Amino acid sequence: MGASAGAAAESDDAALLVRLREGDDAAFGELYRRHAPVVRRFALSVQRQGVDVDDVVAEVFLRVLRAVRAGRGPRDTIRTYLFTVVRRVVAEWSAARRYQLVGADELTExxxxxxxxxxxxxxxxxxxxxxxxxxxxxxxxxxxxxxxxxxxxxxxxxxxxxxxxxxxxxxxxxxxxxxxxxxxxxxxxxxxx
Known part of the structure; x- marks a missing residue:
């Protein structure tokens, strides 16, 4: 993607974020369609054992939606924000799994x-x-x-x-x-x- 195409995409993202802040759910759908494949590929690159990539992607977009609706979150460039949230979710979930002790009888359950x-x-x-x-x-x-x-x-x-x-x-x-x-x-x- 060229520099002008990248700038246009960021401008479109900024407009979609404004619409989302104003309550336009269709804007969220468009942001999801636009960025979910890239977020999934990135999540695969930082994935830890026992953490499902599709669950990570869903959680990332849920957190971003909540942040934007609460007046926080990204204002213009969303992709960097999404990648940061991916790292955070994977780290949190990996740490949580690390501290779960599973006995042999629980393993079959x-x-x-x-x-x-x-x-x-x-x-x-x-x-x-x-x-x-x-x-x-x-x-x-x-x-x-x-x-x-x-x-x-x-x-x-x-x-x-x-x-x-x-x-x-x-x-x-x-x-x-x-x-x-x-x-x-x-x-x-x-x-x-």
Missing amino acids: RGPRQGDHQVVQAEGELLARAFLRLPERWREVLWRTEVEGHRPASLAAQLGLTPNATAVLAHRARRRLREAYHQAAELPLGRGA
């Missing part, structure tokens, strides 16, 4: 087993059932904080609450979701919801 996808699917169904049992306001605050990554204080005005009340609502919703999940787990899969 952690290894892939036939039917694991069925367990994951069943867990997902239980979680969905529990989530749908919550009042709409609790579902909204959980979705906005846990899935979209918003801080309760940033949602307060939209919910018509104080920042403190929003944090309490989010805490109660998480606790109730845990309880609803355990209740859903006690029912046969065909019933409830």
Whole structure:
């Protein structure tokens, strides 16, 4: 890529970052499409044993999205920022794995087993059932904080609450979701919801 093409790409990235800061989710998708292949190749070059490259790439983009939405993160050149986050994620995850002691009996439990996808699917169904049992306001605050990554204080005005009340609502919703999940787990899969 020539110098003028590189400058144009950086200019486009800066414009996409501005749009993302303004809440345009399509801008994030474009940044992802533009940079994910390069980030993946870079992650492969710094990869450590036991750290999945695709998980690293997903985590990197999630962290960047959260940073930008919180008013931090890159302003113009995103690629250097992405590479820095890759190094940080790989280092953090490698360090975390290094300190996990695994006994021989745990090794067989952690290894892939036939039917694991069925367990994951069943867990997902239980979680969905529990989530749908919550009042709409609790579902909204959980979705906005846990899935979209918003801080309760940033949602307060939209919910018509104080920042403190929003944090309490989010805490109660998480606790109730845990309880609803355990209740859903006690029912046969065909019933409830």
